[in-house]
Amino acid sequence: MRPGLIIILLLVLLSTCVEPFEPEDPGFKSVLVVDGFISNSAEPYTITLSRTAPLSSPGALPEAGAAVSVADEEGGVYLFGETAPGVYQSDPRVFVGHVGAGYQLNIVTASGEQYQSDTVPLKQSPPIDSVYYERELRLTDVEGEVNDGISIFVDAHDSTGQTRFYRYDYTETYEVKLTYPGEWVYDPSQDANVIRNPKLGLCYATHPGGNILVANTSSYAEDRVKKLEVTYVSTGGYKLSGLYSILVKQYALSEPSYRYWYELQKTSESLGTLFDPQPYEIRGNIRKVNDPETAVLGYFDAGAVSEKMLFVDKVTLLGMDIQYPTDPCIARLGYPPTAVEFGLYQQWGYLITAVEPYVMIPAECGDCRYHGTLEKPSFWPR
Missing domain, CATH: 2.60.40 (Immunoglobulin-like)
Structure with missing residues (x-):
């Protein structure tokens, strides 16, 4: 037997003997x-x-x-x-x-x-003065690569000076507009096999913001939140492919509540959310009745909510000369591929044209339902 073949057989045998490693956590205690x-x-x-x-x-x-x-x-x-x-x-x-x-x-x-x-x-929350955006270029993790997009900011103030501690969250809703929406779908369960569905090019997606955002004005003479960045939205992906909206909510906090959310913000910036593993125990305002020393994570809070919605239209952004990257589907395909092979129906299933030569598109590039829903939100302006 040739030496090269022996080495290959040994590698195969060794790979079949590897068992998955399960890390032990002897100190774990459910909280x-x-x-x-x-x-x-x-x-x-x-x-x-x-x-x-x-x-x-x-x-x-x-x-x-x-x-x-x-x-x-x-x-x-x-x-x-x-x-x-x-x-x-x-x-x-x-x-x-x-x-x-x-x-x-x-x-x-x-x-x-x-x-x-x-x-x-349950504290009163002053109104939000404004939610607005500015164009901004940002470096990515890839050396020399820059994202174009918008930073979204919030301004607010309390003329009575009674708030001082604020928390914000937000929900994004946006149109998903496809460059090459499929109008013909291969369905092997149908006698005709290829059926028409011309409504796959425009969907709507809604996502809550995942970051924790607090503000403290107690060290300032004026109780005012000025140009606090809520989030950054790049032109990559679908968020700015059509009409984009963001609903910003503002909560007035007590000082103990602010301290809790501030500590959680610091520790979760690289970890995610309250329910992700924390590097150290952050005690909230909840305790076990007969054993107050038992660890409990989380916080129970109350407060009035102020909110304001902002809409951003792609047409307006293009007027600011904002740059969009190449559509990822175009970058991936180079062009809409044409083929008559039956196998591509099964592999991709979406057609831009249903006459020869058939123009094919992958499902995630031809069906907006992969990224959202066809149902328009009740508050959508168009």
């Missing part, structure tokens, strides 16, 4: 994670309960079957029903928060453990 917020809006409020999971687990474990309630300072108790494992919601017909009132979260798990939060005030 309750609580995420809850109530406001003065007449809508369901959500309390999310989960347990931390070991490193080998794909994510947090829902804490199902708990009894969850919120009590006010006047003795009222409002129950939250479990709508999904670990997700508990209030009934807005029964409970709506009021500015100036104090609220306390109470939890009894399915195993009988009792948890309770501090009483938190």
Whole structure:
């Protein structure tokens, strides 16, 4: 046998003997994670309960079957029903928060453990003055490569000077416009095989922002948030391919609440969210009733919400000479490929033309439903 062939056989045998390595975590202890917020809006409020999971687990474990309630300072108790494992919601017909009132979260798990939060005030939030954008070029992780796009900012102030501590989050909604939408779809279950669906070129996608953003004006003479960056949106991808919107929400925080969110912001900037592993324990305002030293992650908070929406149109951006990269589908294909081979129907399934020569396109490039939904949001202006 030739030496080269022997080496190849040895490598194959060795590769079949490799067992997956499962890292041990002898110090792991499951900890309750609580995420809850109530406001003065007449809508369901959500309390999310989960347990931390070991490193080998794909994510947090829902804490199902708990009894969850919120009590006010006047003795009222409002129950939250479990709508999904670990997700508990209030009934807005029964409970709506009021500015100036104090609220306390109470939890009894399915195993009988009792948890309770501090009483938190529901603070008023001043209006958001403006949400706006500016064009900005940013370096990427690839040496010498630059993204074009927009930075989105928020301005706000409280003329009474009573807020001082702010938190922001946002939700993005945008059109997904495809360069080569497929109008003919191969479907082997249909007698005709190729069926017409001309509505695959425009969809709508909605995503909540994932970063934690807080502001503190207590060291300033004026209670004003000025040009705080909410997010950066590049022209890569589909977000700025048509009409883009961002809904920015502002919450007024107490000082203890601000300290919690500020620490969480610092530690989660490189990790993700509250439910991701934390480098050290961040205590919130929730404790186990009969054992206050037991670790509990998360925070129960209350506050009025101010919000403002911004729309950005691609037509306006093009007027600012903003640059868009080559459509990734064009960059990948070079051009819409043509073929009559039956195999390409099965491999890609989407056609721009249904007469020979057939013009083919991969599903993710020809069907906007891979990136969003055909249903237009109720607030969409066009």
